[in-house]
Amino acid sequence: AQKVTQAQTEISVVEKEDVTLDCVYETRDTTYYLFWYKQPPSGELVFLIRRNSFDEQNEISGRYSWNFQKSTSSFNFTITASQVVDSAVYFCALSEPTLMIYNQGGKLIFGQGTELSVKP
Amino acid sequence: NAGVTQTPKFRVLKTGQSMTLLCAQDMNHEYMYWYRQDPGMGLRLIHYSVGEGTTAKGEVPDGYNVSRLKKQNFLLGLESAAPSQTSVYFCASTVQGSSREQYFGPGTRLTVT
Numbered sequence: 001a002q003k004v005t006q007a008q009t010e011i012s013v014v015e016k017e018d019v020t021l022d023c024v025y026e027t028r029d030t031t032y033y034l035f036w037y038k039q040p041p042s043g044e045l046v047f048l049i050r051r052n053s054f055d056e057q058n059e060i061s062g063r064y065s066w067n068f069q070k071s072t073s074s075f076n077f078t079i080t081a082s083q084v085v086d087s088a089v090y091f092c093a094l095s096e097p098t099l100m101i102y103n104q105g106g107k108l109i110f111g112q113g114t115e116l117s118v119k120p
Numbered sequence: 121n122a123g124v125t126q127t128p129k130f131r132v133l134k135t136g137q138s139m140t141l142l143c144a145q146d147m148n149h150e151y152m153y154w155y156r157q158d159p160g161m162g163l164r165l166i167h168y169s170v171g172e173g174t175t176a177k178g179e180v181p182d183g184y185n186v187s188r189l190k191k192q193n194f195l196l197g198l199e200s201a202a203p204s205q206t207s208v209y210f211c212a213s214t215v216q217g218s219s220r221e222q223y224f225g226p227g228t229r230l231t232v233t
Contacts (some may be wrong), residue, residue, distance in 0.1 A: 044224065107153070
């Protein structure tokens with residue numbers, strides 16, 4: 001069964017600390033896509049990154065970086081030098097193209113979310 | 121270009137009442153989704169649509185119905201609201217395929233008393 005687990009329910013750090021949000025997934029497919037979304041206190045969901053299963057290169061975007069390791073089925077997210085504006089709930093999600101082949105619509109399976117609080 | 125919009129933003133219902141949530145997108149996306157968000161459970165898929173005139177059940181479809189009469193609109197209906205349907209509802213859309221990110225609406229906070 002497809003599943004995404006974010007074991008850290010809440011994380012609290014002080015500004016400028018580095019923080020890593022963990023994401024572990026389960027899937028039967030060899031081809032799949034992983035996503036991270038941010039939900040700030042205002043409530044909207046903001047897309048951060050998409051990664052396909054064939055691309056294991058780590059990605060860096062400013063203070064954000066992502067580490068994808070198929071061997072451990074993990075797609076972890078690191079924020080370097082955290083800021084108060086990074087306070088939000090972060091969701092990891094999985095999508096499987098086999099569902100699309102059967103015209104099942106690219107459904108996203110979300111983890112439970114990790115609430116990050118960055119204190120000044 | 122408004123992206124994905126949802127109407128209403130907030131609603132309070134009494135048990136047994138009915139209502140319809142409207143989702144509209146102006147990006148010409150084929151796929152549309154309705155999710156609900158509950159504390160500690162992430163987002164769970166209620167229903168989705170892969171094109172105009174099509175709908176399918178997601179993970180938690182019971183108590184909800186949907187319709188996609190026009191490509192740009194996706195309606196979520198509650199025929200007889202129950203307190204267990206108190207939640208935040210998100211609509212999303214994407215171009216065809218599972219490889220692309222979904223664009224989310226701002227959410228509708230529904231309380232059933």
